[in-house]
Amino acid sequence: MDKDKSPTSWCPSGDAHAPEAVVLGVRSGQEGRVAYLADPVPASEVLGDVPEGIDPRRILRFASHCVSGCANRRGDDCALVERVVAAAPRVVEAAVPRCHLRTKCQWWTQSGVEACRRCPAVSTRHHADDELAGLIADPATTREQLDAWIAAGTG
Numbered sequence: 001m002d003k004d005k006s007p008t009s010w011c012p013s014g015d016a017h018a019p020e021a022v023v024l025g026v027r028s029g030q031e032g033r034v035a036y037l038a039d040p041v042p043a044s045e046v047l048g049d050v051p052e053g054i055d056p057r058r059i060l061r062f063a064s065h066c067v068s069g070c071a072n073r074r075g076d077d078c079a080l081v082e083r084v085v086a087a088a089p090r091v092v093e094a095a096v097p098r099c100h101l102r103t104k105c106q107w108w109t110q111s112g113v114e115a116c117r118r119c120p121a122v123s124t125r126h127h128a129d130d131e132l133a134g135l136i137a138d139p140a141t142t143r144e145q146l147d148a149w150i151a152a153g154t155g
Helices: 043-049 079-087 106-111 113-121 133-139 143-151
Strands: 022-028 035-040 062-067
Touching: 022 043, 035 043, 035 113, 043 062, 079 106, 079 113, 106 113
Parallel strands: none
Antiparallel strands: 022 035, 022 062
């Protein structure tokens, strides 16, 4: 690695088809929370095993490099994690989930333990009828819009 360049940060809600993409975890249980893998598995080794007609994001969470062209990128920060921390349900556990990505995770670097407590509830693919998930995923959504939605008790 070039000593003049900072290390690449990773997105825990990344593009499954990026060359460096890894499987972060498996969605499980009725609520679809992420069960994190102990070790990364290259996405390219797994994608071919997902049955045809099933969106891989429905059952897996992927991580890939944060890229400057991402719609959620704002300077060096990720606006998505800000919306996630503001509005996504917090997983109520004493400890944060074990995660092989943490040391290089953009969300951890930017928002720390609060991002980790919400990460298991994040879905890279959300359903059209889940208004809050749609608001969180939309790069155009502001913190004020999320706060207003929550204050209105919508949903």
